[in-house]
Every structure is written in C-alpha cells, then in structure tokens.
Amino acid sequence: MAAQIRDYGDLLNLLTQQQVPFELAAPLVKYTSFRIGGAADVLVFPRSAEELALIQSWANERPVRTFLLGGGSNILISDSGFPGIVVHPAFSEDLRIDHQTADHISVFVAASAKAPLSGKKLSAMGFAGLEFLTTIPGQFGGSIIQNAGCYGHELKDVITSVEIVAAGKVQKIAAGACAFEYRTSLFKNEPNMWVTGAQLDLGAGSQPEINARIEDYKQRRINSQPRNRRSAGSIFKNPVPSVSEKKSWQLIDEAGLRGHTCGGAEISAEHCNFIVNNGEATAAEVYTLIRLAESRVWENSGIKLEREVVLVGDFGQ
Ligand SMILES: Cc1cc2nc3c(=O)[nH]c(=O)nc-3n(C[C@H](O)[C@H](O)[C@H](O)COP(=O)(O)OP(=O)(O)OC[C@H]3O[C@@H](n4cnc5c(N)ncnc54)[C@H](O)[C@@H]3O)c2cc1C
Numbered sequence: 001m002a003a004q005i006r007d008y009g010d011l012l013n014l015l016t017q018q019q020v021p022f023e024l025a026a027p028l029v030k031y032t033s034f035r036i037g038g039a040a041d042v043l044v045f046p047r048s049a050e051e052l053a054l055i056q057s058w059a060n061e062r063p064v065r066t067f068l069l070g071g072g073s074n075i076l077i078s079d080s081g082f083p084g085i086v087v088h089p090a091f092s093e094d095l096r097i098d099h100q101t102a103d104h105i106s107v108f109v110a111a112s113a114k115a116p117l118s119g120k121k122l123s124a125m126g127f128a129g130l131e132f133l134t135t136i137p138g139q140f141g142g143s144i145i146q147n148a149g150c151y152g153h154e155l156k157d158v159i160t161s162v163e164i165v166a167a168g169k170v171q172k173i174a175a176g177a178c179a180f181e182y183r184t185s186l187f188k189n190e191p192n193m194w195v196t197g198a199q200l201d202l203g204a205g206s207q208p209e210i211n212a213r214i215e216d217y218k219q220r221r222i223n224s225q226p227r228n229r230r231s232a233g234s235i236f237k238n239p240v241p242s243v244s245e246k247k248s249w250q251l252i253d254e255a256g257l258r259g260h261t262c263g264g265a266e267i268s269a270e271h272c273n274f275i276v277n278n279g280e281a282t283a284a285e286v287y288t289l290i291r292l293a294e295s296r297v298w299e300n301s302g303i304k305l306e307r308e309v310v311l312v313g314d315f316g317q
Contacts, residue, residue, distance in 0.1 A: 006083070008042050011058055018054065021045040021090070028081060031088065032072035033137060035230045036283050038081025038313065040067075045090040049163065049170045049196040055087055056194060057168030067312055068194050070142030071114070074232055076290075078313030079283045087194070089141060095121060103204040106160070110197040111141025115148065123214060128205025129158045131213040135221050137233075141195040145187040147180045151217055156180035158200045162187070165194045183237050183308055226270045230277035235290060236305040244303050249273035251303055255296035262288045287315050 015022050026043035029035055046052040059066045065084030069075075089112035096108040105127050109118050118140050119133030132153040136143060147156050159175045164187065179186040187193045236248040244251070252258070252272040259269035264281030267289055268274040275289050294305050 006041060008064075008085070011042065011055075011085070014054070014058060015044065018051065020047070020051050020054070026086070028069070028072075028077050028086065031069060032075060032077055032232075033230060034072075034076060034232050034277050034281075034286070036079075036277055036281060036286065037077025038079050038283075040082045040084070040086035042085045043069075044085060044087050046087060047090055047092075049091075049165055052087065052089065052194055052196060053165045053168050053170055055085070056165050056192070059085060060168060060192070066191075068141075068191070070111070071138035073138040074142060074146060074308065075310045075312050076232060076283055076286055078311070078315055080313060082313045089139070089194075089196070091196070093117075098199070105202050105204075106199065107202070108163075108197055108199050109140045111139060111144070111195050113140040113197075114138075115140045115143045120214075122200075122202060123210050126204055126207050126210070127202035128210055129153075129202045130200075131210055132217055134214050135217045140197065144195050144198050145185055146183055147185050149183075151220065154180070154182075155198075156185075158202055159198045160201050161199045163196045163198065165196060166190075166192060170196065182240075224271060226268045226274055226276050229268070229274075231268070231274045232309045234273045235275055235293070235307065235309050236273055237308045239303055239306075244301070246301075247273070248305060251297045251301055251305070252293050255293070255300040257293055257296055260289065260292070262286075262292075265289050267293065283313075283315070287311070 022042055022044045024042060025039050027039045028037045044055055046055060067082055067086050069086050069088045091110040091112040093113040099106040115136055115138050116134045119130040122130050132150050136148050143155055147154050161175055162173050162178055164171055187195055238247045249272040257267045258272050260267045263285040264278045265285040266276050266278055268276045275286050297303055297305050
C-alpha cells in the first residue's frame with residue numbers, strides 16, 4: 001500500500017469552504033450497533049451525492065484510506081479506530097416518489113434513510129415488498145450493498161437501479177448489472193463505489209396482509225435473537241447448500257462454542273451466529289471469538305465459515 005497521509009489540511013479547507021460538516025478525532029463507537037471501536041481521523045457528513053463526489057475526488061488523488069459508514073450495524077471497528085477519513089452520508093431521508101398509481105409506486109430511497117423506517121413508510125402507504133426490511137437495522141445504503149434480506153426476501157427483489165458515486169461522479173447502474181447475490185453485490189467488493197440510493201418498484205398489497213407480515217417478522221425476531229444486547233447481527237454467512245445444509249449457528253453450536261466468552265464478548269447463548277457485547281467488550285475480544293469460531297468449526301466439520309461482518313481498521317493477524 002502507498003504511504004498514507006495523515007495531514008488533512010487541504011481537505012479541511014475544502015470542507016470548510018463548501019460548508020460540509022465534519023469532526024476531527026471523532027469517536028465512532030456511537031455509530032455502531034456493537035457500541036465498540038476507536039476514533040476516525042476525520043468523520044465527514046456529506047449532505048448530497050455531489051458533496052460525496054467532492055470528497056471522493058479529493059481522496060482519489062491522494063494515498064489516504066477512506067471508509068463509507070452506514071448505520072454501523074454490520075461492522076466491527078478496531079479499538080485503535082480508523083486511520084483515515086470516514087464518510088457518513090447525511091442526505092435527506094425523504095422518499096422521492098417518481099410515479100405512483102393505485103397499484104404501483106416507483107420511488108427513490110436515499111442511502112442515508114433508516115432502512116426499517118423506509119420499509120415502514122412504504123408498507124403504511126399500502127405497497128408490498130419491503131415488510132421484511134422493517135426488521136433489519138442500518139441505513140438503506142448499507143442494505144443495498146449487502147443485499148439485505150430475511151424470511152425468504154431480499155432487497156434485490158424490488159430494486160430497479162442503484163445510484164452511486166464512483167471516480168468522483170454520480171452514476172446510475174441498472175439492477176441487472178449490480179451482481180446481487182446472497183448478502184453481497186458489486187458494491188460490496190468495490191470500496192470505491194459509494195451508494196447514494198436506489199430506485200424501487202413496488203406493487204400495491206392488501207393493508208391487513210402487509211401489517212400481518214410485519215408483525216409476523218417482528219415476532220420471529222423476538223423469538224430467535226438475543227434481546228437487549230449489542231451485536232452486529234450474524235457474524236458469518238450461512239454456507240451454500242452444496243457445502244453444507246447446516247446453518248452457521250448450528251456449525252458453531254456443534255463446535256461447542258455456545259455461550260463461550262472472551263472478556264466482555266460472548267458467542268450468544270441464544271443465537272450462536274451472533275456475538276454480543278456484554279457491556280465493556282473490546283474489538284480485540286470480539287475478533288478473538290470470530291477467529292476461534294472459524295478455527296473450531298474448521299476442525300470440527302471441515303467447513304470454512306465466511307464472514308458477513310466487515311472489519312474496519314487494523315486487527316493484525
Ligand atoms: C440485530 C441485528 C439483526 C440483523 N439482521 C439482519 C438480517 O436479518 N438480514 C441482513 O441482511 N442483515 C442483518 N443485519 C446486519 C445489518 O443490519 C445489515 O447488513 C444492514 O443492511 C447493514 O447496513 P448498515 O447501514 O448498518 O451498514 P454498515 O454496518 O454501516 O456497513 C456495512 C458495509 O456496508 C458498506 N456501506 C454502508 N453504506 C454504504 C454506502 N452508502 N455505499 C457503499 N458502501 C456502504 C460499509 O462500508 C461496510 O462495508 C442485522 C444486524 C443486527 C445488529
């Protein structure tokens with residue numbers, strides 16, 4: 001990797017000139033669902049795709065590390081934080097309705113909108129297809145890049161195109177070119193593509209049925225996931241059926257790790273594919289448990305677990 005710069009003087013001048021909000025030495029802990037992690041050198045809050053493009057253009061010309069932070073619900077930030085620029089979209093969260101009839105809506109949802117809230121808003125308007133999203137935390141942008149899903153539904157089912165900033169320019173990519181698959185997309189593997197939002201197509205549904213599905217998903221969560229605990233959701237993806245019919249939680253359970261702790265971190269006794277922060281856990285402790293699960297499952301079943309959670313910053317080996 002090229003030598004890194006830690007002097008952000010001209011970026012700060014640019015941000016000040018353009019009145020883009022930012023913080024220096026910004027603690028990231030409160031931006032994560034784990035409530036774990038150190039500080040970023042600079043934390044920037046672009047309010048539009050154009051401001052995002054401005055920051056990206058600046059960074060593209062310099063040997064500096066950047067990280068696009070969404071709702072922080074699928075990441076583990078290192079205890080030493082992030083030695084670079086963290087960009088946290090703060091666009092308008094309003095839905096932009098492009099076309100609406102009694103039985104169809106075409107709507108643009110911005111990356112910084114809260115994903116569950118967007119699901120709730122569109123469901124309350126009588127449109128079906130985003131009920132599942134009401135139970136998935138995070139920003140809408142994070143759910144796009146992750147192709148978030150649950151209970152047999154995925155975000156890709158309703159996306160028609162995605163708007164991104166890449167090479168310092170705002171661009172639109174048709175859904176068919178986004179390489180959506182189980183918990184991944186083109187954008188997940190291209191850290192220089194920053195998602196600004198997506199266009200969705202939804203059809204009208206029966207309001208009582210929409211409401212019943214939302215309630216059903218909510219209850220299923222309550223019954224299956226650790227309650228009132230800080231976590232980042234599933235740590236590992238489930239293996240594809242050709243590798244194993246078992247879910248990751250079963251493999252971790254069979255490896256004898258249910259309830260295993262390291263300091264303040266615990267492989268959840270309620271759901272073995274979650275690691276929970278029991279209060280004062282450090283990123284290093286969570287990371288130790290991630291590595292332990294990987295090695296024990298490998299020894300026990302010969303299956304290599306694939307991480308869903310994204311590690312941010314430096315963790316060593
Ligand atoms: C209790 C709990 C339950 C969960 N259940 C589910 C579930 O059922 N299904 C599921 O799919 N997930 C689940 N998750 C995981 C998580 O909520 C989703 O993956 C969510 O979509 C992540 O969005 P985020 O905004 O929080 O992303 P972050 O955690 O902020 O970021 C995750 C990754 O996305 C990238 N990213 C974020 N925003 C953008 C953007 N605008 N442009 C480019 N890259 C971006 C980040 O750089 C990072 O690589 C759960 C999490 C928790 C805590």
